[in-house]
Amino acid sequence: MNRPKSENITWSEAIVSREDRERRQGHRGAVLWFTGLSSSGKSTLARLVEKQLFERGCRTYILDGDNVRHGLNRDLGFSPADREENIRRIGEVAKLFVDAGVIVLTAFISPYRADRDRNRALLPAGEFVEIWCRCAVEECERRDPKGLYKKARAGLIPEFTGISAPYEEPLAAEVVLDTDQLSPHACVQRILDELEERLILGAPAGK
């Protein structure tokens, strides 16, 4: 008698593990944590990298202001405590995506070292890849596609990172990109190389 498959599965066998997912998809889950000043290139690079990863067949997702600030974190403002909670929640959500086997790219200024390091500590070593988009504030201000620096200079945005609030530079980011000097293509390639070196791409399927 052909009993339906599901009838033979006990509860404990029914757990789909992270390893099961990674084995099938041929890459590991990880966080690519982009950090840097406003207009330093975080979102642009995250999208370009995601596109490349998607074309290689990877499972990816971007967390950024657009999908987080208006949803999960809509209850948070810009006080120091709320900024910290904002980054904490993003780190926890990123961890869930990694557990689901996804390469999750986060694009937030995340100016405080302690906040970034706390999120790094949520994951096993090697799965949190900090990518510092290093760009002179003058260049960011020149780009200013949303006019935020202009508003900040006019005093309309208080506590604006790089102008009236500090940006704490990463001390040991896995990838440092001088986005005011390198082409986007060169930056993307640098990130992909890093993911290959760290065995986030490739490998597990053949293990």
Added chain:
Amino acid sequence: MNRPKSENITWSEAIVSREDRERRQGHRGAVLWFTGLSSSGKSTLARLVEKQLFERGCRTYILDGDNVRHGLNRDLGFSPADREENIRRIGEVAKLFVDAGVIVLTAFISPYRADRDRNRALLPAGEFVEIWCRCAVEECERRDPKGLYKKARAGLIPEFTGISAPYEEPLAAEVVLDTDQLSPHACVQRILDELEERLILGAPAGK
């Protein structure tokens, strides 16, 4: 000259859409929102369904107390306001997973109708599948694998759903499962049928 692919991608072309993901994987993203009393079978069924979906090649993830209460929602207690915020955040995270093309299964008592309906409203019609694990409280209490009902009866857990706090029954759940009468297999099959009817499984690859 063979220019590397990424150099030809402009920023606007670099967006990987939900449709791109769904086309590749051959199924749609959706939330399977399990609700019901403690010990009514939510987690067990979520795992059995996930296993079946995984074996069909679907991208899935389970959100439950284990990975949410100790992480994202570790700052929340069990006051009415905190319970509401707990379910709100889970709904927002589920929405992100759906946007990533995942079939996300959530297993929380979620006793309040307003909280469940708010999460339903976050998504387009048809993408929030409410699954009510309907089980007599007497049967839940008889199962009680974690001894929670015993503690609740002894007054050690205040505001315990079904004992000292209300469970607001769904008025229009997509799937109602009498888990005290149906076999787990029958419940799983009922859910899979529903997903096929709703075209969450199959279809998009050939569109």
